[in-house]
Amino acid sequence: MRKGRGLKLYCAALYAFLYAPLAVMTVFSFNRAHRNVVWLGFSLKWYGVLFHDAEMMRAALTTLELAVSASAISGALGLLAAYALVRHKPFPGRGVYATLLDVPLMIPEVALGVGLLSFLVRMGYELNFGALACAHALICLPYAVGAVRARLQSSGGERLEEAAMDLGADEWTAFRKVTLPLAMPAVVSGALLAFTISFGDFVTSFFLSGIGVTTLPVKIYSMMKFGVTPEINALSVLLLAATFVLLGVNALFASNPGESSVRA
Amino acid sequence: MLDRALSWLLGGRRPTASHLLLAPSAVWLTIFLLLPSAGLLALSFAHNGPYGAVSWTLGLQNYRRAFNPEYVPVLLRTLVFSGGTTLICLLLGYPLAYYLSFRAGRRRGALIIALMVPFWTSALVAFYSWMIILGREGLLNAVLRRLGLVSAPLALLYTPFSLFLGLVYFYLPFTVLPLYGSLEKIPRQYVEAAYDLGAGRWSAFRQVTLPLSMPGIVAAVLLTFVPCLGDFLTAELLGGPRYYLVGNLISNQFLMAQDWPFGAALTCLLLAGLVGGLWLYRRWEAVA
Numbered sequence: 001m002r003k004g005r006g007l008k009l010y011c012a013a014l015y016a017f018l019y020a021p022l023a024v025m026t027v028f029s030f031n032r033a034h035r036n037v038v039w040l041g042f043s044l045k046w047y048g049v050l051f052h053d054a055e056m057m058r059a060a061l062t063t064l065e066l067a068v069s070a071s072a073i074s075g076a077l078g079l080l081a082a083y084a085l086v087r088h089k090p091f092p093g094r095g096v097y098a099t100l101l102d103v104p105l106m107i108p109e110v111a112l113g114v115g116l117l118s119f120l121v122r123m124g125y126e127l128n129f130g131a132l133a134c135a136h137a138l139i140c141l142p143y144a145v146g147a148v149r150a151r152l153q154s155s156g157g158e159r160l161e162e163a164a165m166d167l168g169a170d171e172w173t174a175f176r177k178v179t180l181p182l183a184m185p186a187v188v189s190g191a192l193l194a195f196t197i198s199f200g201d202f203v204t205s206f207f208l209s210g211i212g213v214t215t216l217p218v219k220i221y222s223m224m225k226f227g228v229t230p231e232i233n234a235l236s237v238l239l240l241a242a243t244f245v246l247l248g249v250n251a252l253f254a255s256n257p258g259e260s261s262v263r264a
Numbered sequence: 265m266l267d268r269a270l271s272w273l274l275g276g277r278r279p280t281a282s283h284l285l286l287a288p289s290a291v292w293l294t295i296f297l298l299l300p301s302a303g304l305l306a307l308s309f310a311h312n313g314p315y316g317a318v319s320w321t322l323g324l325q326n327y328r329r330a331f332n333p334e335y336v337p338v339l340l341r342t343l344v345f346s347g348g349t350t351l352i353c354l355l356l357g358y359p360l361a362y363y364l365s366f367r368a369g370r371r372r373g374a375l376i377i378a379l380m381v382p383f384w385t386s387a388l389v390a391f392y393s394w395m396i397i398l399g400r401e402g403l404l405n406a407v408l409r410r411l412g413l414v415s416a417p418l419a420l421l422y423t424p425f426s427l428f429l430g431l432v433y434f435y436l437p438f439t440v441l442p443l444y445g446s447l448e449k450i451p452r453q454y455v456e457a458a459y460d461l462g463a464g465r466w467s468a469f470r471q472v473t474l475p476l477s478m479p480g481i482v483a484a485v486l487l488t489f490v491p492c493l494g495d496f497l498t499a500e501l502l503g504g505p506r507y508y509l510v511g512n513l514i515s516n517q518f519l520m521a522q523d524w525p526f527g528a529a530l531t532c533l534l535l536a537g538l539v540g541g542l543w544l545y546r547r548w549e550a551v552a
Contacts, residue, residue, distance in 0.1 A: 011363045018382050021393030024403060077289040084285035091282050100293060108494020110511040111531045114518045115300035118307060138296040200386030203496055217388050224392060236389040243385045
């Protein structure tokens, strides 16, 4: 099976290529030296610098608030839309609407960014936190809809809902008591994906961050303009760690079939 | 009030529960996606006044200008880099997709998640790290010098090489996943039947597996090429001032040159290319 081993090695190399930059950055974030390529010993000082930087802390807070708002808005809109698309009788334009819901995912972010920028500015709307949160909710919407849709289609809850309605529940009660608990893991998973997308987003934030609204990725970008510093490494590693944690939690929700979540 | 507005939109039909449930997302899509897009389309026919003002005498001048000798190289460069990236990703990604669907066994799930992780992490962070690696004073040059392979540092960053590298790095998962999806669906018996009929590994692959994975290849080409056309961040960070793409040209018109109508026309051209690509794909899907 020498041939099989060659393919295996090739794939390992490809994964190494994908993870190399992340590994390099992590290693150098613990470097005592100012310059990146010289290793002067292990140190946590760049993380310390980061946490004593008031501007950085403010950007971190903005990024978190933004991600929470975007995932809450997109989660709510996505749940309603996914429910109507999956459970209600097909209505004219359903296919078109489902495609439209995916457009924020397919459209180049630069087109979305300049479109929103020119629209909001020409409408005389100030670029502030609210505008950015709305834009982030838009780019997160496909993830929220997708997660809940897949769950509703596969969970077989339709029969349970019908049973509930046969037993005298109206649609709202059936939704609250049956559909929502069934869909909950997917709602959480969609919201976590939305959180991850918003948290790491650069392009949309770059075009729409008005005065005083700076997210961490935008902050990294503006620091990069002044050259490569280990502080950016430390910040990037923290962003990376946050993403890994989010994806890990999401994997827990996604892999758990959640059958036990239906209660009488 | 909402009921009235809805029934007007629906041409007098009574709104159903579905419409009410879809209304919030529809409002969102209208305000933040459809209206800005319509605004860009309108803007693309307007004239640029002094100091970034917009005068609404409509014409096609912005589109004509996009095909000026000054900008044609940018459009061509975008096509060349997108095409090249798609080809490289396809060649690099096909063996990986093949491994994932036929050989990976129990590790498959973990490997697919591992493939997606770089996609979910902020691209900015990964590209920043590539800048550390590829820079004149960067890691790669330091290693090469230590090994005595080069005497002077190589110019790696802000070259076609670094741009290709960044694009391939970012878009590789976009190529591998559709390939994997279609390879996964090939019934194993077909390949075994080819072996039983005396085909070698290579001819079984060439005559059975490869043709059956064609839908995946077409989807992979589309899902790599189209997002590549609209790339902004990769070229901004790894292409440098010389190797920029149409996405960067658009961004410059809006943020630096203050020529919004021209930027809007470029965006509309980009979106037209995208829609054209998707339409061709639909046609191909319908025929195949």
